[in-house]
Amino acid sequence: MRFMLIIKATPESEAGKMPSTELLEAMGKFNEELVNAGVLLAGEGLHPSSRGARVHFSGNKRTVIDGPFSETKELIAGFWLIQVKSLDEAIEWVKRCPNPMESDSDIEIRRVFEMEDFGAEFTPELREQEQRLAGRLAANA
Template sequence: MRFMVLIKADANSEAGVMPSAQLLAEMGQFNEELVKAGVMQAGEGLHPSSRGARVRFSGTGREVIDGPFTETKELITGFWIWKCASLQEAIAWLKRCPNPMLGESEVEIRQVFEAEDFGAEFTPELRAQEDRLRIQVEEQQRQQDA
């Protein structure tokens, strides 16, 4: 199972306050543990919402809304993609994580949908397309890393 681990923003992250060298070192060590255990598949921090945008969809209409966004508690400042056997395993890993913020913080764990979760609606043709796209993305990443 794959899980997206979402680190919620706070006033400091939205103001662009960067983590301390100590926190970066602690997070680096935690990420090394995740990688060695085969758990971590990806992980990144995000710039403040003032540097982002949203696109609101209404039928065929599209409206662009520039950041910053006011509801800080609803914003994300970083994420991981983890591969774990269960939600309980992901929770156990997260409990070992250094606090990602200066004060109180909240981190959300959500399971990522896999092809088999979609049932019959995910036809063989759609599965083939998904497989083809995943291979293309992996190949593009390999070329960028070379």
């Protein structure tokens, strides 16, 4: 099972405050543990929302909204994508993580949909297309 571990933004991260050397070292050690265990698929920090944008969809209309975005507790400051056997295992990994912010913070854990989760609506043709795209992505990596 794949899980996305979502680091929630804080007012400090949204202000562009960079982590301390100590936190970067602690995160480096944690990332190394994830790699050594063979569970890390990807992981990155994100710039503040002031350097981003949102695209709002309403029918066929698209509206671009420039950052920053006001609701800090709903924003993402970074993520890991891991592959583990269960939600419990994902939780155990997160509990080992250093505090990703130098203040109170949260990491949200969300399971990633797999092809079999979509049921009959995911036709053999769609399944074939998805597998083809996955092959192309792997070749690009």
